[in-house]
Amino acid sequence: MSILPDESRSLLPPNIVNRNSLVLGGIGWAAVVLSNLGYRRPPLGSGVHRQILGLSIGWFIGYYATRRENYYYACRDRALFQYIKHHPEDFQLKEKKKLGEVLEPFHPVR
């Protein structure tokens, strides 16, 4: 089972800036900052090149995660709509009743 089968290329590829990329890029950056803390270096100021690399790796993995997520939900929606098409009897639209028909006639008692 591949991560991204060929039919996933029929879907619109996600934007380069996407939520999974942001989150995983942040995690990669935080990993570098944590390792700086572990080595008793200044956490944010030292190893900026490593922080950039951590962010980039996380961003890259996040992009593929978003594509996989889009493919999964597209497959699920396709199955859902096919089921709805094949079983119309389960998905009848109810007739809309006006409220005046539902309520009893009003006889004021004064």
Added chain:
Amino acid sequence: MAAPLGLARRLLLPVRLPERALKRSAFIATKQYDNGPQWIKVALTLGAAAALWRLLFVIHKRDLKEYERRQKALCEKCTDIQN
């Protein structure tokens, strides 16, 4: 005449040991951190990051083109059926 004088002057000057060697403990092993930035590592790291970003943009562009090509093919099929 000058050479032995120069030699004597060098021998008489106060000996300055490399200070870096003095600061390292004999009991705790640590890396030397005041050597300055290791530029080869920095260059490799930044190069790898730049390569990753370029790869990302290339893949995105390629898949966008593929998506548009497939959409066009689908539309052409639809118009054929209608005709």
